[in-house]
Amino acid sequence: xxxxxxxxxxxxxxxxxGLRKALPDAxxxxxxxxxxxxxxxxxxxxxxxxxxxxxALKGLFNIGAGVDALLRLKLPPGVQVVRLDxxxxxxxxxxxxxxxxxxxxxxxxxxxxxxxxxKWSYRKPRERHEFPVGVMGLGVLGExxxxxxxxxxxxxxxxxxxxxAIEGVSTHSGEVGFDTFLSSSRVLVNLLPLTADTQDILNRxxxxxxxxxxxxxxxARGAHLVEDDLLALLDSGHxxxxxxDVFRTEPLPAAHPFWNHPKITLTPHTSARTLRDESxxxxxxxxRALEAGLPIAGVVDPARGY
Amino acid sequence: xxxxxxxxxxxxxxxxxGLRKALPDAxxxxxxxxxxxxxxxxxxxxxxxxxxxxxALKGLFNIGAGVDALLRLKLPPGVQVVRLDxxxxxxxxxxxxxxxxxxxxxxxxxxxxxxxxxKWSYRKPRERHEFPVGVMGLGVLGExxxxxxxxxxxxxxxxxxxxxAIEGVSTHSGEVGFDTFLSSSRVLVNLLPLTADTQDILNRxxxxxxxxxxxxxxxARGAHLVEDDLLALLDSGHxxxxxxDVFRTEPLPAAHPFWNHPKITLTPHTSARTLRDESxxxxxxxxRALEAGLPIAGVVDPARGY
Numbered sequence: 001x002x003x004x005x006x007x008x009x010x011x012x013x014x015x016x017x018g019l020r021k022a023l024p025d026a027x028x029x030x031x032x033x034x035x036x037x038x039x040x041x042x043x044x045x046x047x048x049x050x051x052x053x054x055x056a057l058k059g060l061f062n063i064g065a066g067v068d069a070l071l072r073l074k075l076p077p078g079v080q081v082v083r084l085d086x087x088x089x090x091x092x093x094x095x096x097x098x099x100x101x102x103x104x105x106x107x108x109x110x111x112x113x114x115x116x117x118x119k120w121s122y123r124k125p126r127e128r129h130e131f132p133v134g135v136m137g138l139g140v141l142g143e144x145x146x147x148x149x150x151x152x153x154x155x156x157x158x159x160x161x162x163x164x165a166i167e168g169v170s171t172h173s174g175e176v177g178f179d180t181f182l183s184s185s186r187v188l189v190n191l192l193p194l195t196a197d198t199q200d201i202l203n204r205x206x207x208x209x210x211x212x213x214x215x216x217x218x219x220a221r222g223a224h225l226v227e228d229d230l231l232a233l234l235d236s237g238h239x240x241x242x243x244x245d246v247f248r249t250e251p252l253p254a255a256h257p258f259w260n261h262p263k264i265t266l267t268p269h270t271s272a273r274t275l276r277d278e279s280x281x282x283x284x285x286x287x288r289a290l291e292a293g294l295p296i297a298g299v300v301d302p303a304r305g306y
Numbered sequence: 307x308x309x310x311x312x313x314x315x316x317x318x319x320x321x322x323x324g325l326r327k328a329l330p331d332a333x334x335x336x337x338x339x340x341x342x343x344x345x346x347x348x349x350x351x352x353x354x355x356x357x358x359x360x361x362a363l364k365g366l367f368n369i370g371a372g373v374d375a376l377l378r379l380k381l382p383p384g385v386q387v388v389r390l391d392x393x394x395x396x397x398x399x400x401x402x403x404x405x406x407x408x409x410x411x412x413x414x415x416x417x418x419x420x421x422x423x424x425k426w427s428y429r430k431p432r433e434r435h436e437f438p439v440g441v442m443g444l445g446v447l448g449e450x451x452x453x454x455x456x457x458x459x460x461x462x463x464x465x466x467x468x469x470x471a472i473e474g475v476s477t478h479s480g481e482v483g484f485d486t487f488l489s490s491s492r493v494l495v496n497l498l499p500l501t502a503d504t505q506d507i508l509n510r511x512x513x514x515x516x517x518x519x520x521x522x523x524x525x526a527r528g529a530h531l532v533e534d535d536l537l538a539l540l541d542s543g544h545x546x547x548x549x550x551d552v553f554r555t556e557p558l559p560a561a562h563p564f565w566n567h568p569k570i571t572l573t574p575h576t577s578a579r580t581l582r583d584e585s586x587x588x589x590x591x592x593x594r595a596l597e598a599g600l601p602i603a604g605v606v607d608p609a610r611g612y
Contacts, residue, residue, distance in 0.1 A: 091434075091458060091459050092431075094457070094458060095408045095411075095412060095458050096412070098404060098405075098408065098458075099404075099405055099409060099412070099414060102401045102404065102405045103405060105401075106401060106402070106405070106576075108405060108573070111573050111574065112571075114574075115565070115566075115572055115573070115574075116566065118560065118565055118566075120556075120557035120558060120574045121574055122574070123576070125579050125581065128397075148457055148458075151400070151454055151457050152397060152400060152401050152404075152454075153397050250426075251426035252426060254424065259421070259424055260421075260422065260424075265418070266421055267414070267417050268417065268420075268421075268426045268427055268428070270412075270417065270429070273431050275431065
């Protein structure tokens, strides 16, 4: 069995070493143009030429949760596109989102400003029931985030394309449930996959439906958000702030108005990083399962987009 | 039945209104010197004169979790000292501690500094297993905090005076277990009651036993911490930082070295605030139980100190 590795912006050696150790019977190599046909590929943002040449691939393993960039390319016929599911990402996402929501709810930013000014301040505690959190996207990451928020007793709403049930979470689904979901939420956490249906889904109309004093946490993709609409709603005061980890262009361009915006906290796409050891173990075990004709989790439906 | 109210630094009216509503058969009044004997008292840092005069009290209800200030006074004979247990405090404590631990572990402070400098930075993800968290004090608050930290998959150790078992937490107890507890922990969260035994318990010797790169979160009492010892360990680099919510003198004096110390995050005693509605409901229900001769939770053992 041959495995080829083609990951833009990734140091290949430790991945090759790990994959060889996990699959001692396989030949694992970095892809070069003109390389022989491989059975499986481990990829991140590969060039179109890679996919054109590797026409015999059975499995195409993306080393991230989102496959939007991959699905914009022309894929070999019959290949199964497989995304990482969890592999240490959901706990990072739960951490990131809970930190952002607690920080906003408890006004720790404000206390920090007071302390910098040498001020021992009093702020009236906010009421938890006035901070319902809505989680968009209830896959492995979204469900984990929703459950973690419940630990802190926030009212939690969830929205997904198809109906889902999560204990302690008010779930809504489809277009019919979207308005109720939005108007029930004050803090909105976006964890949707990026597809033709979800691009620009965070816009003036949808964000405008959040309760007054709304707050956005975007940890999915930059293209979900219409950036000017966010800025307008922050200016008008309808939204109190946002924590953003993803952007339409990354790295965020130097002149972008999000840098140092007083109501925006931003991080450099760090909410849930691919953890190499966990990912290698997961990919190796899925390759073994595919080769044995067994079903695996995380197979992408290209028509649906995730 | 007569209830008297004597809480330093607290707006009395909403408390009186709430207590009268919850206990419609009781006479509820603010204490004045020379007032008639009451059956129960709701107090925060009352003067000694109050306790000297109110010699017939059956229940003395402290509107906070820590009774250290109250127990330094001379109490009426036979009175039961009752502290708030939980009443909305444990969820606040879990929020505060998880926010502080996640913020440190994920280096969100560092990212914020980078962003302020206009820098899109990369930081190598840290390994969770290298950040074991030790929780000192496993009462209602400590247990809740330990369980919440487990949600984020941190290795969690717990220490208490007497043995306790908490699922998923490695518990240690007594003097014999203290050294192992400290050397197993990198992040130390203090939630002990303040007693003669625990005063100054966070000192050069104990904090020096934490793993290198240690981090302190003090959310109990300022007198637990020997401040100069913390500063020395931060200077030497053995400790990487601290989040402090409580101080030996509050408000923290203007010239104090903790203000604007680059490795210290401080907040003005805000980790878990007394929530009026929850506290009134709990106190009223305990008064009813005491009057009916039923056992109640949160009765303090003055000899033990909590």
